[in-house]
Amino acid sequence: MISTDVIVIGAGPVGLFAVHQLGIIGLKAEIIDNLNKVGGQCSELYPDKPIYDIPGIPKCTGETLTENLMEQIEPFGSKIHLNERVQEVVKEGTKWKVTTSKQKIFNTSAIIIAGGVGSFEPRKFSLKDSENFEGKSIFYSVKDKSFFENKDICIFGGGDSALDWSIELSKKSKVTLVHRRDEFRGANKSIEIVNKLKKDGKIQVETPYQLESIEGKDKIKSVMIKNEDGKNKKIKADILLGFFGLIMQLGPIANWGLGMDKKTIAVNTENFETNQKGIFAVGDICSYPGKLKLILSGFHETALAARGCFKYARPNEKYRFEFTTTSKSIKKRLGVKNDKQE
Amino acid sequence: MAKITYIENNKEEHVVEVPNGNTVMEGAVQNNIPGIDADCGGAMACATCHIYVDEKWYDKIKKKEDGEEDMIDMAFEPNKFSRLSCQITVSDDLDGLIVRMPSKQS
Incomplete structure (x- = not known):
């Protein structure tokens, strides 16, 4: 005491x-x-x-x-x-x-x-079932980088955290970056790097999309993302990272x-x-x-x-x-x- | 003065008259309409006064200034009609405005 x-x-x-x-x-x-x-x-x-x-x-x-x-x-x-x-x-x-x-x-x-x-506190995914995966396959921060190696990672968000981790984790994993609009609000330098990685096929970027549903029982298998016009896309993913700010x-x-x-x-x-x-x-x-x-x-x-x-x-x-x-x-x-x- | 309809996520409607110069956020808070938190007090420093502007009204409202869209990234379930209600100033032109609140703010 x-x-x-x-x-x-x-x-x-x-x-x-x-x-x-x-x-x-x-x-x-x-x-x-x-x-x-x-x-x-x-x-x-x-x-x-x-x-x-x-x-x-x-x-x-x-x-x-x-x-x-x-x-x-x-x-x-x-x-x-x-x-x-x-x-x-x-x-x-x-x-x-x-x-x-x-x-x-x-x-x-x-x-x-x-x-x-x-x-x-980090803003979390609004989907109800995202809670079940939290700490296992859904994260709001990266504590141990090695955990995120050799995975299919889907990163959500448009700020510096989302961009920086997309760049970093794409070195050892397959990364899809999803954001609700076409513009990113992070540092220009990071946006340039992400665009280059996208051009080189090292990162997949999906905008303007948001998370629609998660598929998988104990583990996440894939996610469905949806744009404003109702168009759906299925993305293979076993890890989701959400960076929606605090x-x-x-x-x-x-x-x-x-x-x-x-x-x-x-x-x-x-x-x-x-x-x-x-x-x-x-x-x-x-x-x-x-x-x-x-x-x-x-x-x-x-x-x-x-x-x-x-x-x-x-x-x-x-x-x-x-x-x-x-x-x-x-x-x-x-x-x-x-x-x-x- | 503008008559504004605020619709809660549970569909409950509140129709109030808001004086010119006030913001849509203030119109809700001063009339104790639930669903808009406005934690930062209208300084565009949080995203807890997030609303969905009725489709017919969206283009009639003054466009977003720098920073509002960034803040909406942090709002709960944003869509293309999302605005921060503290950034919409009421004038006679907004008479009849309809806005809807998300299921929660934070």
Whole structure:
């Protein structure tokens, strides 16, 4: 079991800045995120797209913003637990017990939920029987390349993942790439390579087609694909890979007894606490009158939520407001030795 | 102002008047019509306000801008009449518009 002052759920920009705001007032935090990297929507949805409304930064990409935030919280040494989803949150005495999908257990005084619109999960095939084959012959990611050698693989999707894996897996397997429209949205370079491989007969490309049905009992034998005009085509395949991007699913948060309003958590605007004492919600996931889903609003919310956590983590101490420019204790926490040389 | 008919996947119809300047997505959300999630709030950053525009109306609506088609790739069961309802702005010309919702958004 890991004991800490505050658990931050979500490693997007707002979750990362929450760690900063907790750190400068002397609270220890651990971050948990379901993705395999930090940055949340900034890394997953728009890493290369510039953001123009971060105060004091005229223009920066989601990726740069994430890197800068990581640098900013580095002095606090917070552990980041990636590839783990928080499953359960239970009150134990005056503390909260937090359990993850990897059965890691945390004991914490307070929780800040910075979960965005929920956790990212791959969008799956909509066919009902696709579930039966999932993990055996239907996959949404490639973990071990060798498993995909000497197979008949049908890849669905039109983005970079679909193109890159079509190129890579076609070296050792027969690959058919299926997309719902003629245009691909991946990098131009990848599209050129796929077109060349198609011309050389190394990849079969089928557009505008979508999956219609799967044939096979225990194993997939073939799939039927269909275009908008109702024309069907049968493709021999024993493996299907779907790359339809990620969707955001609220997941277990809905079961934690929080006041939910559709997919958001109702909070007060004094310290962004939820209806559960010691659980705070900030960023896109929280709602209150006038809420804006902006990164800058999330940053503001973390500053107040962090102070709200203080009374739970340090019940016998009084919180004192300080500036980073003048406070010796904050500078110590930041590891600043001599301002003038920094 | 335009009268818009939203048809849920279970065929239930909702007819509402949506003011000019609002989006088709807002028309549904503000009138509590189920079937449109709009997780990102209308920023074309998700695909959870996906609708099928009625065949007769599809060509009368302003064409997609860059990025919408890419986002529709990630929608649930897209077809050639798919649009993101947050990208359709209501005007008098859309009076009588009919849109249908997919069986789910995410």
